[in-house]
Amino acid sequence: MAKEITKAEEFFLKKFNLNTIQLEQTIGKALGKQIDYADLYFEYRTNESVSLEEGMVKKAAKSIGQGVGVRAVADEKTGYAYSDEITLKNLELAARTARYITTDHSVGKPVPVRSDVVRPDLYPIQTPVSEIPVQEKIDLLHQIDVLARRYDPRIKKVMASFASEHKAILVVTSEGRIVGDIQPLSRLNVTCIAEENGNRQVGSYGGGGRVAYSFFLENRRFEAYAKEAARQAILNLSAVDAPAGMMDVVLGPGWPGILLHEAIGHGLEGDFNRKRTSAFTDLIGKQVASELCTIVDDGTIPGRRGSLNVDDEGTPTHRTVLIEKGILKGYLQDRLNAKLMGMTPTGNGRRESFMHIPMPRMTNTFMLAGESRPEEIMRSVKNGLYAVSFGGGQVDITSGKFVFSASEAYRIEDGKVTAPVKGATLIGNGPDILKRVTMVGNDLQLDAGVGTCGKDGQSVPVGVGLPTLRINGMTVGGTQG
Amino acid sequence: MIPYEDLVAAVLKKARSKGATAGDVMIVEGDSFDAQVRLKSIDKLSNAHEKRLGLRLFFGNRSAVCSTSDFSVESLDRLVEDTCYLARCTAEDPHAGLPEPTALVLPDLDLYDDTLHEWKMEDKIDLAVQAESAALGYDARITNSEGAGLSHASRRVVYANTHDVIGSYPVSYVSFSVSPVATVDGSMQRDYWYSAKRKIKELASPESVGRTAAQRTLRRLGARKIATDEVPVIFDPETAAELIGSLSSCVSGYAVYKGASFLAGKLGQPVAASSVTVLDNGLIPSALGSRPFDGEGLPTRKTTVIKKGVLESYLLDSYSARKLGLRSTGNAVRSVGDVPSVSHTNFYLVPGTHSPEEILRSVKRGLYVVETIGFGVNHVTGDYSRGAVGLWIENGELTYPVEEITIAGNLKEIFMDIEMIGNDLELRSSIAAPTIKISKMTVAGH
Known part of the structure; x- marks a missing residue:
């Protein structure tokens, strides 16, 4: 975890050309006499998804999102401003905007911040799922398609999708803490439609977590997902x-x-x-x-x-x-x-x-x-x-x-x-x-x-x-x- | 000059140079503001500026979409690279592609309030406070509040594709809502009311919204459970709109070609009572669901979905239309980072001739539904079973509130069993309906 925190902190500072002193000053600008707490929340995430229907992976998408939110708190009141452009100018602007909750115009002093180590990482992943070649994920979806159809000839449609997110966050607080985390998240979903004599029923199953790509292959988990979705759809054909x-x-x-x-x-x-x-x-x-x-x-x-x-x-x-x-x-x-x-x-x-x-x-x-x-x-x-x-x-x-x-x-x-x-x-x-x-x-x-x-x-x-x-x-x- | 015109042209040119055969770009940029007040003091304020660019590229019949909020040259170069790479990984899909070249039309639909940026912070807060105060002051049993919220957003949408189509339009949205809490004998109820429009001057008054929120909350106090029974059910305009909303999902071209709709294969067949006509109209001036062109740059239009009970049209974009051998109805929507999909514009049940009072009077024993909760609508089979809150009807009059009940049926029968349609249609949202009466549904209680 210690490594992960430093990684997240270094990542943001380097990527957006910022330094710790600037963060300390920004926190100071969000504070004031009436504002008892402020924090900055940096986020950078990559999302990727591939999905299959009609036996084809016709859809693949990837998005990159980044931004920073500045929060100022005075008792029950919260002021918040965010921007998707992480620059010093925008940080300062956001800090000023977040302070609209009070009429206080005093400006706080920079707050010295110190990196905080939390605990051993709950999701240590060597290779981010987004770095696994897309073709491997596409092949997996094709296998699922075959497995679900093979389960029963009454399975007429199979839809499967694999989505992964790789998110880095960094929180800087007026209590002097700077805490980062890298949060992976993946999910594999299968939906089957079964049909018999005009009766159409659906079954869905899926799973995932903050896991490595190998999770879905262990004990052929993907196969279990495919069969479970197919089983539910077939079962519902006879449901009353x-x-x-x-x-x-x-x-x-x-x-x-x-x-x-x-x-x-x-x-x-x-x-x-x-x-x-x-x-x-x-x-x-x-x-x-x-x-x-x-x-x-x-x-x-x-x-x-x-x-x-x-x-x-x-x-x-x-x-x-x-x-x-x-x-x-x-x-x-x-x-x-x-x-x-x-x-x-x-x-x-x-x-x-x-x-x-x-x-x-x-x-x-x-x-x-x-x-x-x-x-x-x-x-x-x-x-x-x-x-x-x-x-x-x-x-x-x-x-x-x-x-x-x-x-x-x-x-x-x-x-x-x-x-x-x-x-x-x-x-x-x-x-x-x-x-x-x-x-x-x-x-x-x-x-x-x-x-x-x-x-x-x-x-x-x-x-x-x-x-x-x-x-x-x-x-x-x-x-x- | 269209904003980002040069940037969009550069991205598409770069993509072509990498071998893309066609493509389109969508940019959405805007500001948003949210305020929450509670017990007359500010609870939360949030202010933001956002922008996002989505690029879809085709390599013949293969395609992919990528998006980013970073518009720097390096970032956009990487976006093009990523999209090319992903597109080459996907399957050949014979139905993929841009729509036929069509000139962009830009009817003035009056969707943008240019006074929004001049709206003073104090006045916004004041509006929310007034609305909440109207609810709190309405009755002594209104004892608490989840607060009043006020939001507004303005956005500019830019669309361009490799058929040399480029266009842009601004939209705005402003709304406020109040959620009072009422207490009697230690049991609490909450409800809410809202006003949502394109422009500040079209909003309802804070007093009327606060008052309605209070009335809606108070009428739920002292709710009982009832015995399981089969009775006529009246949906108020809000819950009737939800029911019509399920219909809008089931006529989406994607649900239809995937066989994931109970209305697949039903074009030209009766699917509802003969009094039912449902329209999708994207061209109503200043309405919340209007837009000049859709997510593929095709003009929006008015589509008759159900005419006198007969299913006349699905809602389609160019892909789902090709899959079904039909033509696009201009219903493509596009979240910037995703491929186009289908959604309604202004989707509504055409009003009937009965006043809501008349509909109520026609029921001897039954249920008047004011809220439905849960996700119990299966679009594939039409099975419908949702939690409900309502008022019990005896001899044509509302009596006591009821809760912890479910209402169930199948959409096939529910739409056929629409027995009366009210004359009280109001386009409060992009999906709307007047009061409707279903001749019978199963109400499950104890």
Whole structure:
């Protein structure tokens, strides 16, 4: 990591012909009597993507983005200005603009800054994925196309894409820290459309993380992705319409952890609780889940999509216990909200890019394993729904109501998994849903690495995880009464 | 003189010298401003200038796109090199290519507010504060606020291609919104309201937006769950627009040729009730979805998508049109760093004759939907199942609010089951609809 930080710092200074003294002066110009904090956020990223459809890679794209954001903070107020031209002149202009939040015209002194070393790198990658020849990625997509079609003749269309990002950031703060990070991120996705007698169904699967290209080749992972997408599409050909009404629900391990993300995670972000607009406001120390539930947000797992060495304010990421044995323990904080609430930043201050102001966001959010065997959980349900995979979810943070859509689900009848169902939506109330958890499996899994979370128009990569879980009495929105 | 004319010409010339057979360039440059106030004081201010150049090159039928925000000579040289390299790696696609040479037309659509840069910071903040104050002061049960936001952006779009086509136009966008929080018996609800326009002078008054936001929030207080049932469902104009938005995704030429739309292969067939006519019109003056030419330099136009229930046209760019053996409808959109794709311009359901009150009165027992959440729309199959918030209808009148329910059906049937269409169309956004009544849908509760 030490090497990585120096690398990011050297990279920016050299590329944009700046020196440390100029950064120290710029921070000073953003400060003033009423402005208690300022920071600079430099970003340089390369994105590359190739995608295949109709058996051809007809699309390849690459983009290079760079810029700097200057932030000034006075109590609750944040001033922000950014520019995609990283020059001393623009830095100074941005620093002046960010100060519009106060009428204070005093100019601060330069702040001496010192490089900060955080921890061993969570994603040490020798060769950036962008340096692997495009032809190799194209060949991989062609293999996936063949594998998915070979799975079943009813697979009529295969779409596959490989996208990678290589992002360098550098944060310089008025607290005298200069922190850099190099953040790789890759993702491989496969979508299949199956067709039989005019019935058309879709299946999707994918994965990735802050990993090297070899990740996708290990144990022929790409093949597993192709077959999984094809399997889902074929399965949905025989799926029946989803039931409607209240029933017991079993969630499969892994990606269904999106439930925690929507139902619990967003409501525990510091900004909503500071403003007292979350359904979880004032519930710290209170029982918000069954005592079988312990939920953490952990940004420190090596290589995961939601992991970060440091957040976008330069704070090292943490493992934060949100709920312990059913009791609400903590919130996810960025610097501003932690300070205003008298709490400690948890390393959750994230932003989509230099064009955005950081705010509290999740990293990898999951429930710890319990003691029940998955078969035992299934056997315990008389009549219910078994949801294995989900499309997406959404929550109303203030009322706590959340919803998410199953892309693979089955009926459970007399303890047995029976017919696949399509078009099932689950809806519930965040502060209430986990109180209905009656069994937690011993099979915790993290998702394969495809999650993207949107909040206030900013998208960031996240991870989720879950053991098999039984929830009593949840509303399933289908069409069959 | 068109901005960047020389730069664009130099990039395309360089690309030709490297062997590219054709290509186009898009540049978007602009300023944006965002302010958030909360409880009458400034929360966040953000100010920016951005620019980006996207280059698409063809080597015969192979192509690739690259983009950058660095316009230096070295950076643009590298951009050309990168694009040439990537394009040579891709497959021969017989349908790839620029559209046929077409002269750029530039109708004056009045999309730009030249007073925007003179708008004083104090006045912007004041507008947001007034809007939030109107909501906070409306009723004692409005106890808190997520704040009021004000944004504006102005952009210049430049397009050029190797058919010697070059053109440019400016656009602006200005909006503000208020999100009040209401509390009763310890349970909270939030809703919002907004006004979004091309020009400052077209915006609704801060008082009216604040008041509407407060009313929309208050009507959700004390929401109940209801029993699972099959009933008539009325969508208010905001949620009806979302439903029409799903239709716009399903008529995109890309979804259609990929077989990823339930409307693939349905041209000329009835797909909705006979009272349904849906238009896409990119030429409405000062409307939010208007543009003089599309992302490939083709003129935008008015397209009848559904006429009296029959699917008349998909929305197409030149690529998806070639794939389907049709002609472009001028619906190419282009995010600077990507290949063209298809999107609507101003996409709306043509209003009917019924007043919203009349529609309400026609329902004995049913649901009036004011918000839908989640992603439960499958464009391939048409399966629709979304979380909803609404008001319960008894004997033609709105009674209590309901939440934690879902509404479900299939778009094929939902559009066929449109029983009444309101006369209350307003182009508040680039996708719009009046109030509509669906004769029946499954509402799932407890």
